[in-house]
Amino acid sequence: MTTKTNYPDSAQLAEWKAKYDEIYELSHFDKKCWIHNPDRNTMSYALSKASEPFAMVEALIKNCWLGGDEEFKTDARFIGGQLEHTQKILGFKEISLKKL
Numbered sequence: 001m002t003t004k005t006n007y008p009d010s011a012q013l014a015e016w017k018a019k020y021d022e023i024y025e026l027s028h029f030d031k032k033c034w035i036h037n038p039d040r041n042t043m044s045y046a047l048s049k050a051s052e053p054f055a056m057v058e059a060l061i062k063n064c065w066l067g068g069d070e071e072f073k074t075d076a077r078f079i080g081g082q083l084e085h086t087q088k089i090l091g092f093k094e095i096s097l098k099k100l
Helices: 010-020 039-045 052-065 076-081 083-090
Strands: 021-028 031-036 065-067
Touching: 010 021, 010 031, 021 083, 031 052, 039 052, 039 083, 052 065, 052 076, 052 083, 076 083
Parallel strands: none
Antiparallel strands: 021 031, 031 065
C-alpha cells in the first residue's frame, strides 16, 4: 500500500519542535514520518507492551504520530524496522549503579 502524504515544511517542523521539544524523522528510502517524544503516560503504556515488541512500537507510533507515510503505522515491515530505535525514542537516560 502506497500512501503519499504532504510532508511538513520548515515552519511546521519548527512549530512541532516548539510544542514537543524533541521530534524525530523516521525514513526508509522515499517514505518518511515524524513523531514527537513520548510523555510519561505514553512511555508507561508502551512499556506495558514490552513483552510484545510490535505492540510496543505501535503504541509509541500511535501516541506520538505527527504525520507522514501511513506505512510506518500499518506495515509490519516498517513497524519491525522501528524496533532498533525504540530506546532512543523513549529517551532513557544511562544510569550508573554502584554497590556500596
